[in-house]
Amino acid sequence: MFTKVAENLKKLGYQVTVFDTKEQAADYLCDQIQDTTVAFGGSSTLDEMGLFARLGQRNKVIWHWLPVEGQTKNETRMLARDTDVYLTSANGLAETGEIINIDGAGNRVAESIFGHKKVYFVIGKNKLAEDYDKALWRARNIASPKNAQRLGMKTPCAAKGDRCYNCSSPDRICKVLSVFWGAPMGANCEVVLVKEDLGY
Numbered sequence: 001m002f003t004k005v006a007e008n009l010k011k012l013g014y015q016v017t018v019f020d021t022k023e024q025a026a027d028y029l030c031d032q033i034q035d036t037t038v039a040f041g042g043s044s045t046l047d048e049m050g051l052f053a054r055l056g057q058r059n060k061v062i063w064h065w066l067p068v069e070g071q072t073k074n075e076t077r078m079l080a081r082d083t084d085v086y087l088t089s090a091n092g093l094a095e096t097g098e099i100i101n102i103d104g105a106g107n108r109v110a111e112s113i114f115g116h117k118k119v120y121f122v123i124g125k126n127k128l129a130e131d132y133d134k135a136l137w138r139a140r141n142i143a144s145p146k147n148a149q150r151l152g153m154k155t156p157c158a159a160k161g162d163r164c165y166n167c168s169s170p171d172r173i174c175k176v177l178s179v180f181w182g183a184p185m186g187a188n189c190e191v192v193l194v195k196e197d198l199g200y
Contacts, residue, residue: 001095001128002193008097013183015190022049025122025194029087034058039080040065041088041108044150045122045199051087059085064107077107086116089199091143092135093127099180099191100132100139102173109178114187121191124198136179140164144174146200 006016019025026049038055040046040063047065055061062068062083067076080086088108092100099121103109112119127143129135141164145157148171152158155172156165164174183189 002125002195005093005095005097005128006193008095009191012097012181013189014097015188016193017190018193018195020195022124022194022196022198025049025192026051026054029120029122029192030054030058033085036060036085037062037083038085038087039063039083039111039116041086041111043087043089043108043122043199044147045089045124046087048198049122074105077105080107080111081115084117085120086111086118087120087122088112090121090123090127091139091200092129092137093123093191094129094132094135096131097182098132098135099123100135101178102139102144103176103178104173106176109176112180113178113184117188119187119189121189122194122198123191124194124196126197127199132179139177140174143200148173150200 009016036059038059038061052063062079064073064076067073090099091102101109129138145161148155148158153171155169156167
């Protein structure tokens with residue numbers, strides 16, 4: 001499975017690295033990212049890897065989950081636009097190479113598309129699906145309900161935890177969908193694949 005998706009991602013213009021464990025992947029990222037500015041998208045994957053604290057030892061790091069003192073989460077999101085490096089994960093990754101993310105505020109998908117010198121997608125094996133349709137299904141019906149539950153949202157998917165209800169709740173967190181058919185033109189994107197379950 002990892003061989004196939006890695007090959008397809010490379011054909012679509014991504015750099016690809018594959019690791020057996022999250023610790024190996026974290027060590028690699030800390031070696032690659034030094035003496036620069038870094039922003040994080042909302043990501044349980046990155047949180048589970050302890051990357052914010054580790055990268056903060058050698059870089060200036062920004063994450064709206066841990067807002068800059070005296071600033072709101074949204075103000076911290078705005079600061080992320082000016083960093084050299086952006087890290088995020090994915091809600092679904094097709095073996096054919098499509099990367100899918102669903103977002104509430106839109107900052108995570110926006111920052112992953114344009115404006116940074118380097119973007120890393122860090123993706124665990126649980127995010128993999130056979131094809132685009134199944135990856136999209138996973139993003140909507142597995143990742144989104146779990147994220148809504150994590151955030152304590154009052155949505156049908158959070159209450160039942162079983163699927164997307166395409167609701168109109170004011171707490172709905174799935175507002176924006178991004179699909180990467182390939183690495184954007186001129187972008188420097190790397191997909192870091194980890195052979196462990198990470199995030200939602």
